Amino acid sequence: MTENGVQPLLSVQGLKTYFPTDEGLVRAVDGLSFDVFEGKTLGIVGESGCGKSTVGRSILGIIDKPGHVEAGSIVWRQNPSDEKSEAIDLAKQVPTGKLMRSIRGNFISLIFQEPMTSFSPVHTIGNQLTEAIRLHRDVSKKESYDSAEELLALVGIPNPRQRLSEYSFQLSGGLRQRAMIAMALSCDPKLLIADEPTTALDVTTQAQILDLLRDLQEKNGMAIILITHNLGVIAEMADDVVVMYLGREAESGPVDDLFHNPQHPYTQGLLRSIPSIYSKGEEKLPSIEGTIPHPFNRPSGCTFRPRCPSFMEGTCDQHVPTFQNIDGTSQGVSCFLHHPPQEVTTNGS
Amino acid sequence: MVAEPEATTSASETPFLEVKNLKKWFPIQKGFLKRTVGHVRAVDDVSFKVMPGETMGLVGESGCGKTTTSRCILRAVNPTSGQVLFNSEERGIVEVTDLKRPQLRELRREMQMIFQDPFGSLNPRMTLLDIVGEPLLVHGMSSRSDRADRVAELLRLVGLRPEYMRRFPHAFSGGERQRIGIARALALNPRLVVADEPVSALDVSVQAQVINLLQDLQESLNLTYLFVAHDLSVVRHISERVAVMYVGKIVEMGPTEDLFNNPKHPYTSALLSSVPVPDPRMRSTRIALQGEVANPANPPSGCYFHPRCSYAVDRCREESPVLEDIGGGRSVACLRVNEIELPGLGDTHSKAPSAGA
Numbered sequence: 001m002t003e004n005g006v007q008p009l010l011s012v013q014g015l016k017t018y019f020p021t022d023e024g025l026v027r028a029v030d031g032l033s034f035d036v037f038e039g040k041t042l043g044i045v046g047e048s049g050c051g052k053s054t055v056g057r058s059i060l061g062i063i064d065k066p067g068h069v070e071a072g073s074i075v076w077r078q079n080p081s082d083e084k085s086e087a088i089d090l091a092k093q094v095p096t097g098k099l100m101r102s103i104r105g106n107f108i109s110l111i112f113q114e115p116m117t118s119f120s121p122v123h124t125i126g127n128q129l130t131e132a133i134r135l136h137r138d139v140s141k142k143e144s145y146d147s148a149e150e151l152l153a154l155v156g157i158p159n160p161r162q163r164l165s166e167y168s169f170q171l172s173g174g175l176r177q178r179a180m181i182a183m184a185l186s187c188d189p190k191l192l193i194a195d196e197p198t199t200a201l202d203v204t205t206q207a208q209i210l211d212l213l214r215d216l217q218e219k220n221g222m223a224i225i226l227i228t229h230n231l232g233v234i235a236e237m238a239d240d241v242v243v244m245y246l247g248r249e250a251e252s253g254p255v256d257d258l259f260h261n262p263q264h265p266y267t268q269g270l271l272r273s274i275p276s277i278y279s280k281g282e283e284k285l286p287s288i289e290g291t292i293p294h295p296f297n298r299p300s301g302c303t304f305r306p307r308c309p310s311f312m313e314g315t316c317d318q319h320v321p322t323f324q325n326i327d328g329t330s331q332g333v334s335c336f337l338h339h340p341p342q343e344v345t346t347n348g349s
Numbered sequence: 350m351v352a353e354p355e356a357t358t359s360a361s362e363t364p365f366l367e368v369k370n371l372k373k374w375f376p377i378q379k380g381f382l383k384r385t386v387g388h389v390r391a392v393d394d395v396s397f398k399v400m401p402g403e404t405m406g407l408v409g410e411s412g413c414g415k416t417t418t419s420r421c422i423l424r425a426v427n428p429t430s431g432q433v434l435f436n437s438e439e440r441g442i443v444e445v446t447d448l449k450r451p452q453l454r455e456l457r458r459e460m461q462m463i464f465q466d467p468f469g470s471l472n473p474r475m476t477l478l479d480i481v482g483e484p485l486l487v488h489g490m491s492s493r494s495d496r497a498d499r500v501a502e503l504l505r506l507v508g509l510r511p512e513y514m515r516r517f518p519h520a521f522s523g524g525e526r527q528r529i530g531i532a533r534a535l536a537l538n539p540r541l542v543v544a545d546e547p548v549s550a551l552d553v554s555v556q557a558q559v560i561n562l563l564q565d566l567q568e569s570l571n572l573t574y575l576f577v578a579h580d581l582s583v584v585r586h587i588s589e590r591v592a593v594m595y596v597g598k599i600v601e602m603g604p605t606e607d608l609f610n611n612p613k614h615p616y617t618s619a620l621l622s623s624v625p626v627p628d629p630r631m632r633s634t635r636i637a638l639q640g641e642v643a644n645p646a647n648p649p650s651g652c653y654f655h656p657r658c659s660y661a662v663d664r665c666r667e668e669s670p671v672l673e674d675i676g677g678g679r680s681v682a683c684l685r686v687n688e689i690e691l692p693g694l695g696d697t698h699s700k701a702p703s704a705g706a
Contacts, residue, residue, distance in 0.1 A: 047552040048523075172641050173411075202410035202579065204638045207623035211637055229553065232625030236632055255629040273557035275586035277609070277624050278694060284564065285586065287557035291522045307554075 007080040008035035009223050010059070010108075010191060015072035015091070017051070017058045026295045028054040028067065030247035033323065034240075036191065038080055041217065041224040043238030043255070045231060049292055051247040052227045053113075056193040059225075060104055061095035076103070078190075106136045109184035111177075113196035118180060119168035125152075125179050126164030129186060136187045151182040155212060174205035181212065188220060195227045210237060231274060235259055243267050246293070246303040249323050253331030263326060264333045265308045302336070310337055363436060364398035365573050366422065366541060371395045371431035373417050377646060389646045391417040392428070393597035396672070399541075401436075404567065404574040406588030406605065408581060408620075410642050414597040415577045419543045422575065423460055424453060435460065438540065458488060461534040465546035467526035471518040477504065477529060478514045484536040503532040507562060524555035528562065535566065543575045548583060560587060581624050585609055590678075593617050596643045596653040599672055603679030611693045613681040615658045618691040652684065660689050 017029040028051040036042050046052045057063045059074055069091045079085040093100045112118040120128060129148040133139065139147070145164065152160035155178040168176055177197065184192055194213065198206040210233065217224055226237055234241055235255065242252040243266065251264035262268045269288040290307040299305050301317040308316065319341035321334040333339075372395075374388040392414040399405045407415045421428040424445055433445040437459055448456060461484075464470035471480055481503055482496040490496055501511035507528040518526055527547060534542055547563065548556045560583065566572060578584050584591055585605055592602040593616065601614040612618040622635040640657045643649055649656050655665040662685065670682040 047554060174641055202642070203581070203620060203623040204410060205641070206625070207635055207637065208639075210625070230625065231553070231627040235627045235629045236625040238629075259627065259629050270553055271627065273554055274627055275557070275560065275582045277582040277585055277621070277626065279582075279586060284561050285557040287561060288554040291524055291555060292552065 006037060007077055007083075008075075009038050009077055009080050010036040011073075011075040011077075012055075012059070013073045013075070015055070015058060015074065016070040017054050017063060017067055018070045019067040021066065024296045027247050027298070028295075029058060031072070031323075032242075032244070032247070032249050033072075034242050034249075034252065036223045036225060038190070038223050039217065039221045040239045041226055041237050043234040043241040044225060044227045044244060045229065045234050045241060046244035047229055047292055049246075049295065050244040052229075052244050053195050055244075056110060056195050056225060056227055059090060059193065060108060060110055061090065061093065061100050062104075062110075063095075076107075078107070102136075105132055105189070106187045107189055108191045108193065109187070109189040111180050111184050111192065111194045111197045114200055116173070116176070116200070119176065121167060121169055124165050124167055125171070129164070129179075129183055132183055132186045148182075148186070151186055152179065154185070154216075155179070155182045156208075157182070173201055174208060177201060177205075177209055178212065181209075181216075185216065185220075189222060191223045191225065193225045193227070196229070197226070198233060199228065199230070206233075213237070231259075231271065243270070246295075246298060248303065249332075249334060250304065251331065251333045251335075252323075253329070257329065257331050261331070263331055263338060264335050265310050265337070266304050269307075269309070302334075312336060315341060362400055363442070364434075365401040365403075365436050366399040366575070367432075367434040368398070368418070368422065369396050369432040369434070371418065371421055371433065372429045373414075373421050373426065374429045387646055390597045390648065391645060392421060393645075395431075395594075395597070395599055397592050397599065397602060399573060399575060401540075401573055402567075402571060403590065404576050404588040406584040406591040407575065407577045407594065408579060408584050408591060409594035410579060410620075412596075412642055412645065413594040414645070415579075415594050416545055418594070419462070419545055419575060419577050423457070423462055423543055424448070425462070435541070454487075458537045459539050460541040460543065461537065461539040463527075463530050463534045463542060463544040463547045466550055467523050467530055468550075470530055471526055473518055476515050476517055477509075480518070480529060481514075481533045481536055484533060488537055499536070500532075503536055504529075506535065506566070507532045508558075522555070523551050524559060527551060527559050531559075531562065531566070535570070538570070539572070541573050541575065543577070545577045546579065547576075549578065549580060556583075563587065581609075581621060593620065596645050596648055598653065598682065599680075600654065600683070601679075601681045602672070603677070607677060607679060609694050612691050613675065613679065613686055614654075614683050615660050615689070615691060616654050618693060619657075621694055622692065652682075660685055 013033045015029055015032045019026040019028055044052045044055060058069055072091060074090040076088045076090050077085055126145060126148055130144040133144040133147055148164055149160045152163055157163055157175055157178050198209050228234060238255045241255050241258045243250045245266050250266045262271055272286040273288055275285055288307050293299060301319055302321050305311055305316045315336050321336050323332055323334040324339045325332040326338055371392055373392040374390050376385040377387045377389060379386045395418055409415045420426045422433050428446060435443050435445050437443045437456060443456060478497060478500050481500045485496050485499055500514055504511050509528055548559050551559060567574060576588050588605055591605050591608050592599045595616050601617045612621060619638040638657055643653050651666045651668055652670050655661040664684055668684055670684045672680050672682040674680045
């Protein structure tokens with residue numbers, strides 16, 4: 001897929017990441033497709049257990065055992081503006097191989113959710129930052145310290161020189177997340193995967209970090225995949241959005257259409273159920289019935305069926321909806337309300 | 350030191366709960382002899398009232414002392430100084446801070462707590478019958494079959510099936526566990542329920558269910574809530590009055606609508622504008638608040654908020670503001686309250702978003 005002739009930086013097609021466990025097969029990601037373009041932010045939103053973090057980890061090839069990419073492709077283009085530029089399928093690479101190691105950190109980096117646990121407590125911040133820099137660039141120790149200092153200044157940490165010799169536990173949550181971002185940016189990545197970057201932070205700190213990410217994106221034109229459960233953060237940051245439910249794409253589209261004209265019953269329910277800071281609050285919140293099913297007992301047919309207000313008997317429980325674009329829009333949904341099932345159904349769940 | 354916010358609530362009724370100059374300072378100890386070298390002023394001179402049947406929201410960022418305040422009220426921790434007055438059904442106004450253990454236990458029938466973490470607050474080795482029935486046992490309902498009847502009733506009340514009573518908590522999802530926690534809190538028919546971040550660990554779709562449940566229960570059981578949360582949208586939805594805390598002090602208090610639409614303290618205003626709104630058309634005109642929350646062990650001079658405040662003047666560095674009544678049931682602790690105009694939700698954005706379809 002292309003957008004105005006521009007090829008995507010990263011194109012994920014039909015990604016399936018499965019975890020075969022003793023109790024059964026967990027289909028964490030079960031057929032997901034999306035494109036990421038240079039300088040744009042793709043938001044992936046979903047509730048806990050929908051597989052959104054696994055997507056980020058699949059791209060980088062750092063899925064915990066026994067998980068593995070079962071099917072699908074993750075095509076990475078180093079230079080999307082050049083027609084002939086080489087496209088690499090990351091899903092086919094050996095996760096521990098040389099190529100993946102050179103891509104990781106260098107071209108694609110990841111910001112983790114907990115700034116508390118993602119730094120080593122026994123190495124200084126400077127130590128950890130320069131390690132990343134020296135791994136990917138041929139520079140002396142002194143030069144790496146200088147660029148580490150620059151990075152800390154770039155992400156808005158006061159007294160960067162002094163912070164380099166401090167340990168992660170000496171920094172506050174917000175500063176630690178900034179240091180984490182500095183580390184992710186150390187090699188000027190083209191794609192930054194931010195997995196719940198602000199979930200552990202307070203609202204005022206969250207606002208600072210989101211502003212920082214936006215500024216950095218403007219400065220160096222990187223693409224961002226923002227993974228979060230917070231629809232507010234998505235509305236604030238993303239250009240395009242993918243809504244996930246139980247490993248599948250429920251709906252996707254440009255952020256404005258998705259928030260103002262949601263098509264999938266799940267997206268509609270989700271948007272209605274969040275209390276708005278603007279709402280009066282006397283009336284009851286419309287909520288989605290039931291809870292997210294356990295991964296071992298996925299419902300047959302459409303996985304959202306037991307909670308769906310527009311459940312159609314004989315259709316939704318018999319067939320699995322496929323993800324299709326809605327005609328005349330740039331939105332797409334997997335829902336039988338929009339695309340009645342075909343005669344033959346494939347891949348029963 | 351602090352002016353009593355006398356006129357904050359309708360004067361005709363006696364408050365259900367009154368907190369007066371509550372302080373909780375945790376000592377910082379150092380060295381072999383554990384000498385006290387300083388104090389973390391977790392709660393520093395907090396006063397407010399809660400009227401019967403209302404929901405009072407307590408908001409603030411992490412470390413502002415909102416949880417410690419709520420724990421002091423229940424005497425889960427003993428306050429350093431100050432008074433907590435509770436209007437008990439049986440014995441009129443009681444000073445909670447002076448009670449001895451047996452009387453405290455009696456009083457706890459009337460005040461209960463819902464905890465934040467639905468995974469940590471339920472003992473994994475106890476069945477629902479034991480968990481929800483434990484307060485009943487402690488308060489003298491010794492017959493197991495009576496307890497089972499009451500537990501069944503409670504589970505039905507919170508929307509769980511009574512047949513689940515013999516199961517263990519691990520069999521339930523986050524939202525269901527939070528319902529179990531609510532059932533346990535309601536076991537003794539309390540009148541005051543302190544809910545400490547009851548929905549922040551839950552998924553969005555489940556969060557709405559639990560908020561609705563809390564509101565239904567308040568109506569049917571005539572409960573009074575002290576609702577502690579950091580999520581301003583949730584607080585706006587559920588509470589009638591709100592107190593905003595910053596580094597152990599209340600900086601602003603008032604009816605929810607007024608306070609959100611027309612904040613009088615720069616911190617409230619900044620906090621409101623930091624909340625990401627689920628509407629891409631309202632990408633914010635936000636007030637970027639610089640810096641970090643002050644350290645309660647070593648707070649700045651004068652007004653604790655002055656290093657981050659864009660309205661701060663020299664006076665703010667020297668004088669500490671006190672919480673003053675400004676009429677309309679509102680009180681603010683800001684030296685420049687009459688000099689500055691602050692943006693609230695009323696005017697930063699002209700219209701309310703139309704969330705959903």
